[in-house]
Ligand SMILES: NC(=O)c1ccc[n+]([C@@H]2O[C@H](COP(=O)([O-])OP(=O)(O)OC[C@H]3O[C@@H](n4cnc5c(N)ncnc54)[C@H](O)[C@@H]3O)[C@@H](O)[C@H]2O)c1
């Protein structure tokens with residue numbers, strides 16, 4: 001475990017604009033840097049409202065970002081960017097669009113291949129400006145240095161981490177999220193919560209990040225139910241947008257642990273959306289980790305307004321109920337995961353050492369399998 005004297009490097013976007021109506025900062029920034037050829041990387045939903053950004057010059061849109069983007073999707077976006085020769089890349093959407101925007105920004109100018117930059121700090125530089133505008137409250141990708149793409153051949157998520165993928169400006173306008181459907185609101189909200197909780201209880205947890213982590217959990221506890229019940233509740237949407245941003249602050253210097261590692265095969269092998277996968281796994285890893293990090297787990301339960309008993313099975317039941325009451329389907333069988341794949345999923349999750357090595361408690365392959373079986 002770390003303490004206040006452990007060195008930590010904290011990287012943030014140069015500018016963060018937060019609050020209702022801050023979308024106007026997009027045009028202001030683009031004008032200020034003299035952008036003439038902005039390229040917006042977006043999903044289908046957000047591509048239809050790019051005009052709201054009021055960008056100057058000849059605006060190109062790649063509106064074909066798939067949820068949980070894969071390598072062919074990235075290659076398509078990079079090809080369009082190389083042809084358009086943009087001077088500003090704008091990620092406009094959820095984590096899928098923002099992750100692709102990061103990669104396009106560092107791949108569109110040179111001849112560098114994606115395979116050469118997988119891993120940590122393998123990118124040599126970036127020569128186009130980068131703006132990130134989240135439209136879901138979940139990933140916190142706008143604040144971070146990582147991007148994730150699925151390799152269809154190995155069915156693994158490949159992670160690229162680079163300081164050059166950090167945005168010049170992140171614009172977090174909660175009003176952009178009022179249209180997010182109920183089930184996406186619920187799942188992405190638990191993703192933000194999982195970023196905060198996993199960083200808070202990580203072996204690498206740090207006091208300089210803990211305050212964002214626990215406040216992020218408190219904001220989810222206070223506002224997620226409200227935003228699910230009424231998508232137009234602007235106060236709740238703003239609270240969740242802040243929780244998501246704080247989750248993003250947790251990801252860079254500390255990052256996630258077992259929750260995300262155990263969740264990944266659900267997405268890569270069975271196309272379950274990232275937030276939903278994290279929500280299904282969240283109660284299992286939280287309860288498993290509790291004996292190793294009981295004071296912090298109790299603080300999380302308190303932040304969520306749940307029963308604070310120092311009993312893993314009670315913590316499991318309380319957090320499971322929290323997710324299920326949001327309308328989240330918590331059973332792998334109901335989500336289309338075949339029983340005979342659980343073993344391979346456990347092998348794959350157990351191999352994600354970059355996350356599992358920081359989990360507060362060692363988690364064996366068979367313990368992961370047991371979690372999948374319980375969740376089935
Ligand atoms: N970079 C990171 O640190 C990080 C962290 C967590 C997750 N991720 C990645 O982010 C991706 C998931 O992102 P996500 O959960 O935001 O989902 P997403 O970006 O895939 O979006 C989910 C769906 O919501 C729609 N949508 C987005 N905004 C909307 C709006 N305002 N109104 C209506 N519909 C809207 C999209 O079109 C899409 O169909 C995954 O690939 C995951 O691996 C990255």
Ligand SMILES: [Fe+2]
Pocket residue numbers: 139191192194195260274278
């Ligand atoms: Fe996540």
